[in-house]
Amino acid sequence: MQTGDIIDLEITGIAHGGVFIARHGEEGLVVFVPDTIPGERVRARITQVKKSFARAETIEVLEASPHRVPHIWKQADVSVAPELRPGGADFGHIALEHQRELKARVITEAFDRFAGGSVPVTVEPASAHETGAGYRTRVGLHVDRDGRVGPYAARSNDVIETADYPLATPAIERAIAALGSEREGRIDLVHPADGEVRILRRPATRGRSRAKKEPEVVAEIVGGRRFDVDVDGFWQVHREAATALDRVVREELAKLDAPERAHHLDLYGGVGLFSAALAGHGTDSWVTTVESSGRATQHAADNLADLPVEAISARVERFIEHLDPTDAISRGITLLDPPRSGAGEQVVRRIGELNPAAVVYIACDPVALARDTGTFRELGYSVDSLRGIDLFPSSHHVEAVAVLTR
Numbered sequence: 001m002q003t004g005d006i007i008d009l010e011i012t013g014i015a016h017g018g019v020f021i022a023r024h025g026e027e028g029l030v031v032f033v034p035d036t037i038p039g040e041r042v043r044a045r046i047t048q049v050k051k052s053f054a055r056a057e058t059i060e061v062l063e064a065s066p067h068r069v070p071h072i073w074k075q076a077d078v079s080v081a082p083e084l085r086p087g088g089a090d091f092g093h094i095a096l097e098h099q100r101e102l103k104a105r106v107i108t109e110a111f112d113r114f115a116g117g118s119v120p121v122t123v124e125p126a127s128a129h130e131t132g133a134g135y136r137t138r139v140g141l142h143v144d145r146d147g148r149v150g151p152y153a154a155r156s157n158d159v160i161e162t163a164d165y166p167l168a169t170p171a172i173e174r175a176i177a178a179l180g181s182e183r184e185g186r187i188d189l190v191h192p193a194d195g196e197v198r199i200l201r202r203p204a205t206r207g208r209s210r211a212k213k214e215p216e217v218v219a220e221i222v223g224g225r226r227f228d229v230d231v232d233g234f235w236q237v238h239r240e241a242a243t244a245l246d247r248v249v250r251e252e253l254a255k256l257d258a259p260e261r262a263h264h265l266d267l268y269g270g271v272g273l274f275s276a277a278l279a280g281h282g283t284d285s286w287v288t289t290v291e292s293s294g295r296a297t298q299h300a301a302d303n304l305a306d307l308p309v310e311a312i313s314a315r316v317e318r319f320i321e322h323l324d325p326t327d328a329i330s331r332g333i334t335l336l337d338p339p340r341s342g343a344g345e346q347v348v349r350r351i352g353e354l355n356p357a358a359v360v361y362i363a364c365d366p367v368a369l370a371r372d373t374g375t376f377r378e379l380g381y382s383v384d385s386l387r388g389i390d391l392f393p394s395s396h397h398v399e400a401v402a403v404l405t406r
């Protein structure tokens, strides 16, 4: 087999990262293929051959899955040449319900491989009226040397011009349509709760560093509470995500014994989204939220000023290393919402020493969650509950919330 070969493949599985699995030849070489669905037969062009696997691109669907639907993004459809398909909607050709089944399968397989065994999981929509479109309140685009604006192609850094952006909120889609030729670099569009789209132009500076202006502060609303956040700071992308996660965390906390005088930790806390729920868990409890961005920490302090929440700007790994174990922490909840790479073994082991009654782990990467869960299990924690939440419909990404107790 070599690059450029065209072969027919039976798709048998799904891998992490939005690609599907076929086996080829007598040795059953694994071939990773995007734009297909398990159960399909496709014609594909080999794009890379390695010792233990190959990659291919789908050029034609020979036998379609009953779960195949017209792609939510016309430009990303399998009928378009692979190099002209934009990235970002790699599940856009799959019926929403089946997308969630596939995401549950990915979480299950990650737990089987990295967490010492799977636990039952289903993936829930962010809200009952999810359509898989019109949800992104944050969109990042690129501008190439010729001033063309768009996303990168699915597997390259070529900017693709496209007539529509079905995953973006309609207001962001309109703002993109009104852009002209732009300066090379990046453009981020942000649609906060006030409904007015902000356009952040970041021209390439080619080694020159620019004086950094203070970012604008925008407001988001969750459960009637206002959260100020820098316009370019971390906030969930899906317009319903923060509300859905807050609801799931509150539902999970309600299943746990309500402690008295507990000290809860909200690690990787951002602007304090989960501290509000934690502060209400048990009587006379208090929360320390820990976040590395100084500006986000200041917002957390202001956003939660009416609650018993202390906001600390620090790296989690350093902060918890120096935090003394107390009875109050062991009566409380330690919630963590780390970046994609996960918390890692050192942080998880230190949490084990702090010995909280329960750990609530919010994860945007199932493999990182599975690895860290494996460490928690070694430390004697077991998984009480695992829920997937579909905060990135029409893409392979999935959020998961795990509750662990000892």
Ligand SMILES: C[S@@+](CC[C@H](N)C(=O)[O-])C[C@H]1O[C@@H](n2cnc3c(N)ncnc32)[C@H](O)[C@@H]1O
Pocket: 234, 235, 236, 268, 269, 270, 271, 272, 273, 274, 290, 291, 292, 293, 296, 314, 315, 316, 317, 337, 338, 339, 340
């Ligand atoms: C996935 S976000 C979660 C934020 C918040 N929980 C929310 O839902 O809005 C991860 C946050 O962790 C922060 N962060 C990343 N690495 C960190 C570290 N080592 N220590 C503390 N905070 C960190 C980032 O700045 C970001 O705000």
